[in-house]
Amino acid sequence: xxxxxxxxxxxxxxxxxxxxxxxxxxxxxxxxxxxxxxxxxxxxxxxxxxxxxxxxxxxxxxxxxxxxxxxxxxxxxxxxxxxxxxxxxxxxxxxxxxxxxxxxxxxxxxxxxxxxxxxxxxxxxx
Amino acid sequence: xxxxxxxxxxxxxxxxxxxxxxxxxxxxxxxxxxxxxxxxxxxxxxxxxxxxxxxxxxxxxxxxxxxxxxxxxxxxxxxxxxxxxxxxxxxxxxxxxxxxxxxxxxxxxxxxxxxxxxxxxxxxxxxxxxxxxxxxxxxxxxxxxxxxxxxxxxxxxxxxxxxxxxxxxxxxxxxxxxxxxxxxxxxxxxxxxxxxxxxxxxxxxxxxxxxxxxxxxxxxxxxxxxxxxxxxxxxxxx
Numbered sequence: 160x161x162x163x164x165x166x167x168x169x170x171x172x173x174x175x176x177x178x179x180x181x182x183x184x185x186x187x188x189x190x191x192x193x194x195x196x197x198x199x200x201x202x203x204x205x206x207x208x209x210x211x212x213x214x215x216x217x218x219x220x221x222x223x224x225x226x227x228x229x230x231x232x233x234x235x236x237x238x239x240x241x242x243x244x245x246x247x248x249x250x251x252x253x254x255x256x257x258x259x260x261x262x263x264x265x266x267x268x269x270x271x272x273x274x275x276x277x278x279x280x281x282x283x284x285x
Numbered sequence: 286x287x288x289x290x291x292x293x294x295x296x297x298x299x300x301x302x303x304x305x306x307x308x309x310x311x312x313x314x315x316x317x318x319x320x321x322x323x324x325x326x327x328x329x330x331x332x333x334x335x336x337x338x339x340x341x342x343x344x345x346x347x348x349x350x351x352x353x354x355x356x357x358x359x360x361x362x363x364x365x366x367x368x369x370x371x372x373x374x375x376x377x378x379x380x381x382x383x384x385x386x387x388x389x390x391x392x393x394x395x396x397x398x399x400x401x402x403x404x405x406x407x408x409x410x411x412x413x414x415x416x417x418x419x420x421x422x423x424x425x426x427x428x429x430x431x432x433x434x435x436x437x438x439x440x441x442x443x444x445x446x447x448x449x450x451x452x453x454x455x456x457x458x459x460x461x462x463x464x465x466x467x468x469x470x471x472x473x474x475x476x477x478x479x480x481x482x483x484x485x486x487x488x489x490x491x492x493x494x495x496x497x498x499x500x501x502x503x504x505x506x507x508x509x510x511x512x513x514x515x516x517x518x519x520x521x522x523x
Contacts, residue, residue, distance in 0.1 A: 234426070264477070265465070275383070
């Protein structure tokens with residue numbers, strides 16, 4: 160558990176160092192995802208995929224991901240400082256959220272189906 | 286002997302009270318969500334935010350005071366985001382099997398989610414702070430809050446918009462896909478996860494396990510894609 164948490168923090172730390180020292184406009188934890196994925200691929204290659212999928216890092220990660228909702232509550236409560244901004248832009252916000260969400264669902268599923276159909280033989284679905 | 290008032294003065298300023306309130310409210314909200322059979326509208330994160338905001342209002346507590354306690358939870362955002370590498374690694378066989386449809390719908394869906402939302406907000410006269418906060422609305426909150434910070438959006442507003450997008454997508458996806466007569470659960474799940482991150486993924490798992498797996502994959506990939514694309518498209522604002 161502690162070792163898994165250490166690896167997660169170390170990947171985030173390395174991600175922050177890389178992002179800041181290279182001046183990349185990407186959040187450090189996102190680079191951390193790429194680094195951890197590379198570590199897992201290396202571990203899977205050397206010790207078998209099962210050890211990478213169920214090892215201590217996986218256990219710690221599963222524990223955090225099971226309660227993912229909790230960790231963005233402190234940021235969300237900050238909305239209390241933005242009441243005025245939200246009320247003043249209510250229509251733009253609601254319209255942007257509703258229309259964009261529906262269109263993004265349609266566009267994504269359409270492209271996925273279209274490209275799947277271009278690949279003959281691999282298609283198991285009707 | 287301390288009076289009740291003295292006790293309150295101590296507690297209201299101590300991190301302990303606000304940390305305990307946040308976790309306790311979240312546990313209660315999860316219990317309510319379970320009782321509703323995880324209906325997407327009954328979102329534990331949303332319930333907790335509303336309750337905590339109300340309590341802060343009623344007690345006249347500032348956000349800074351609250352955050353002194355809540356920062357210990359907020360800190361976990363980073364390692365919890367890194368943890369997304371685990372489900373991504375577990376889905377690597379899926380990626381191989383469906384590489385082309387996955388890459389194509391990611392390459393178009395990720396920028397479309399950003400540009401459609403910001404485009405509509407700009408047309409309707411939304412303030413720049415609103416437009417920038419909308420950019421990562423389809424991305425899982427841990428990454429979205431980081432992206433908002435990078436491009437000059439308000440992270441708190443982004444967190445709430447992310448949750449709203451998640452709930453909207455989770456409510457709409459099943460009737461919409463049925464109306465479009467799409468029976469490919471890989472495609473349906475991928476769209477749900479790309480559009481509505483973790484909340485859409487949870488919904489997809491309720492409908493079909495293949496859909497859920499693809500939704501989780503789409504959530505992780507869209508988080509990565511948007512983190513790389515958003516600064517390129519919107520970085521010049523900040």
